[in-house]
Amino acid sequence: MAVHWQNMSHINRNEGQKFYVTTPIFYPNAKLHMGHAYSATISDIFARYSRLLGKDTYFLTGSDENTEKAVRAAAGAGQQVFPYLDGIIGGFKNLYKRLDISYDQFIRTTDKDNHWPGVEAFWKRMVDSGDIEKRSYEGLYCVGHESFITEKDLVDGKCPDHRETPQRIKEENYFFILSRYADKIRDIIASDAIRIVPTSRKNEILALLKDGLEDVSFSRPADKMTLGIPVPGDNTQKIYVWGDALTNYLTALGFGRKDHALYDRFWPADLHVIGKDILRFHAAIWPGMLLSAGLPLPKNILVHGLITSGGLKMSKTLGNVIDPVRLIDEYGADAVRYFVARHISPFEDGDMTMDSFKEAYNAGLANGIGNLVSRILKLTSDHRVSSDLPSKEDVFADETVQSYAQSFDEFDIQKACNHIWTRIASMDREIQETQPFKLVKSADAASAARGKAILSKLYRELWIVAVLLEPIIPATAATIQGLIRSNKMPSAPLFARK
């Protein structure tokens, strides 16, 4: 592979640039499954990529706790709400640690010091804009959705997602007059002022916006909500889930608090990573809220698909829920990260079974990068061949790396992985075809020199791969970089064959 080193440094060009990436804040009514781990992992990959480019990076995740789901789950577990929440959040953080999720902050919406002031300040801004109105409301309430749903959403009288009959509720609510912003939101999305990726999701939301938007209930009577933030100036009402939850992206940065240095440094978000199930909330309600509050809009929303297992939605009753911790125990964090990055499309639904996981692990890791590292470093260490190693800046200035960088610009992690594994395959092929292991032993000096030159080139090529792997499989990338620097083959295979 031809390598053209240029003086211009991609990394230096990114100095002074910032990148703020968020995951959804997950409900703490059960432990996280593979789907949540997917969102967290791809968000982490974007954060690590941005750091690799030298950008000032902030990565936020958290939990959406002011919900009756959590209260019911605590009761089901025979626990008090707050100890229950602490236990569940401990589990979230444990998974993140095990998966090498390099978040900068974990925001909890029950955090009165860090979250509540910002929600209150945000609410007041919407009130000042005249966009909050108290109304008497009668509707069908789906507990699973934590929202009112319409007759036309129902299938056989039940919510099709939660298979529960909704409750008919009549109550006073504060409404957010979202309908006012429908035209503006449509323009914002059509013009990519907020870029929604992939385009199919952008079109989906544009189609929805064609008919305008309905106003949304943003509070509920305080006596019907165990948890939640009282409406400023009216403690008979509490701010209701989406009005509270979406604001986390700002409150975590100090919005509405005295210390808002992070807000000044990082807002607007560069990337909200979400699943397709919460597209409407992020692409319609959230921009509407920000317009009402007069705050800058996020730049990109990546809407990923849902992970199924054996073609079916993961569900406890079907017994096909994949527990990421179990996978990490058996295969290691990097194997899980590799699988979701390379074998699940970030733009569509993807399937995953224990069998497909094992097959991918053996092909891409054990026989792929793991084998290649042993092969090359065995030869370079035996024959004392090395090469100058390009700095990370120079790696990104290499024109052959541009398609990797471009894939990241398109949020296409899968394509970025394919770039790396194409390089791995072509190095394998080069070894096969040129047989440097024979050449270096040749009595003919010219042949031996040619063998060494090939090994030296492979050594440097392997270094480039190890740099490009950093966001995807960070622990393995660091191990490979260490082995290359000391020119040693691994004492045991990086990924034992299963």
Ligand code: ME8
């Ligand atoms: O919706 N495949 O929380 P939630 C891929 N609290 N991703 C999946 C998935 C699957 N099978 N299942 C879940 C909420 N996810 C709100 C969010 S944000 C201000 C508030 C991921 O716990 C995916 O990111 O139900 C989805 O959007 C999210 O978990 C829903 O998490």
